[in-house]
Amino acid sequence: MDNAMKPMEFIKHIEHAFSFTKAHAIKMIKDFHKEMGFGLKGKKSSLKMLPSFVKKPKGNERGTFLAIDLGGTNMRVLAVRLHGEGKFETIGVKRFSLNKEIISETEKVFFDFIVDCVINFLKEYHLDSIYEMGFTFSFPVVQTSVSSGTLVTWTKGFSVKDVEGKDVVFLLDNALKRKGVKSLKIIALVNDTVGTLATKCYEDPACDMGVILGTGTNASYPEKTEHITKYKGRWNSDEMIINIEWGGFDKINRNLYDETLDRNSENPGMQRMEKAISGMYLGEIARLVVLNGLKNNLFHTKTIEDIFSSPYAFTAEHLSYIALDDYNKLSWLKDIHDLDKKIIKMIAHIITTRSARIASSAIAAVITWMDNTLTSPHTVAIDGSLFEKYPGYKETMESTMVELFGEASKNIRLTLTHDGSGIGAAIIAAIVSSSPQ
Numbered sequence: 028m029d030n031a032m033k034p035m036e037f038i039k040h041i042e043h044a045f046s047f048t049k050a051h052a053i054k055m056i057k058d059f060h061k062e063m064g065f066g067l068k069g070k071k072s073s074l075k076m077l078p079s080f081v082k083k084p085k086g087n088e089r090g091t092f093l094a095i096d097l098g099g100t101n102m103r104v105l106a107v108r109l110h111g112e113g114k115f116e117t118i119g120v121k122r123f124s125l126n127k128e129i130i131s132e133t134e135k136v137f138f139d140f141i142v143d144c145v146i147n148f149l150k151e152y153h154l155d156s157i158y159e160m161g162f163t164f165s166f167p168v169v170q171t172s173v174s175s176g177t178l179v180t181w182t183k184g185f186s187v188k189d190v191e192g193k194d195v196v197f198l199l200d201n202a203l204k205r206k207g208v209k210s211l212k213i214i215a216l217v218n219d220t221v222g223t224l225a226t227k228c229y230e231d232p233a234c235d236m237g238v239i240l241g242t243g244t245n246a247s248y249p250e251k252t253e254h255i256t257k258y259k260g261r262w263n264s265d266e267m268i269i270n271i272e273w274g275g276f277d278k279i280n281r282n283l284y285d286e287t288l289d290r291n292s293e294n295p296g297m298q299r300m301e302k303a304i305s306g307m308y309l310g311e312i313a314r315l316v317v318l319n320g321l322k323n324n325l326f327h328t329k330t331i332e333d334i335f336s337s338p339y340a341f342t343a344e345h346l347s348y349i350a351l352d353d354y355n356k357l358s359w360l361k362d363i364h365d366l367d368k369k370i371i372k373m374i375a376h377i378i379t380t381r382s383a384r385i386a387s388s389a390i391a392a393v394i395t396w397m398d399n400t401l402t403s404p405h406t407v408a409i410d411g412s413l414f415e416k417y418p419g420y421k422e423t424m425e426s427t428m429v430e431l432f433g434e435a436s437k438n439i440r441l442t443l444t445h446d447g448s449g450i451g452a453a454i455i456a457a458i459v460s461s462s463p464q
């Protein structure tokens with residue numbers, strides 16, 4: 028092929044296409060602040076800035092609560108006992124996988140399935156009293172109270188029919204009734220970022236951000252009520268946690284690969300930042316780059332084309348094994364030429380570095396929105412497999428903070444917070460239970 032690029036030339040092209048420099052970050056932070064402001068005022072914005080009707084926990088909330096955590100490829104049911112003084116214990120947890128079929132079913136079939144899982148959980152743990160429950164539903168939901176909210180649009184590949192535009196608590200409640208479950212009362216509807224923030228905050232009052240870096244990505248933070256001018260109703264506190272829905276942020280540069288991925292996705296034009304950052308999409312971006320490499324005769328192994336032929340078959344988890352040179356779980360890649368492994372590893376590195384730098388800049392934007400001079404300590408609670416498991420991801424985020432803020436970046440602490448989406452629902456249920464809204 029005459030116009031084919033040589034391997035290093037190709038890698039340079041990829042590095043350029045995926046570069047996210049300090050100047051990009053500074054511009055992004057400015058745009059982010061603008062969009063946050065618009066979103067809070069109810070003006071047109073790619074950041075929805077959704078009120079959660081929840082304030083930060085104090086750490087003294089007590090009691091036993093149930094939680095449903097729904098928002099990715101697995102759903103979980105949990106029973107959590109809160110002891111106060113920042114301590115809690117999970118007294119039961121069960122994971123159920125949600126396959127492709129169930130997440131594109133009709134509303135009734137889907138919610139009946141969820142309730143079947145709950146019944147299964149209650150039986151296994153012999154939980155036969157009456158419980159209040161928090162429902163973590165990690166999609167963009169417009170809430171009108173802490174215990175009700177309308178799904179704006181599905182994200183992350185979900186497409187259950189007849190749910191968009193409806194109150195998901197009402198739908199779950201109907202399914203509980205259909206199945207004769209009388210012992211559960213849903214008192215809180217929670218986004219996973221809000222749950223994660225609440226969980227960390229329960230033990231660390233310096234926590235003022237919850238972030239998910241997993242299948243999807245998003246964040247929440249406590250906002251001064253007086254700034255949420257789009258909300259005209261009553262609220263009994265001077266702050267309220269806002270679910271930013273930052274996956275939708277659209278002021279970021281996109282390259283050819285981002286555009287192709289977006290065009291072929293289930294929600295073209297939407298969730299632009301999520302598509303550049305989150306675990307659901309990183310493998311697919313890498314696959315598109317590999318396919319372009321193939322066009323440039325870059326690889327030595329004949330079977331590469333077959334290996335990378337199916338959309339979304341190559342995942343962020345695969346990328347993380349490649350980053351570690353761990354081919355035990357990648358038998359289909361094990362025998363490819365060493366040079367090809369090297370190239371794919373470089374591609375993985377370039378794509379995930381951009382992801383971590385954008386994620387870090389988005390956190391920087393939210394922290395400086397709250398504290399422009401970075402004078403107070405900020406604990407950022409982060410959950411999700413990218414942050415937890417991807418080799419070097421956290422370090423890249425931290426070095427980006429240093430690049431942006433120098434010494435002052437010491438005031439930003441990025442901490443892993445496990446299971447916040449489930450435990451947080453229980454904590455928020457406890458807040459609601461002790462001070463009915």
Ligand code: GLC
Nearest residue numbers: 165166167182239243245274
């Ligand atoms: C998607 C959802 C958002 C959620 C995030 C992380 O972006 O829209 O609500 O918080 O994924 O799970």
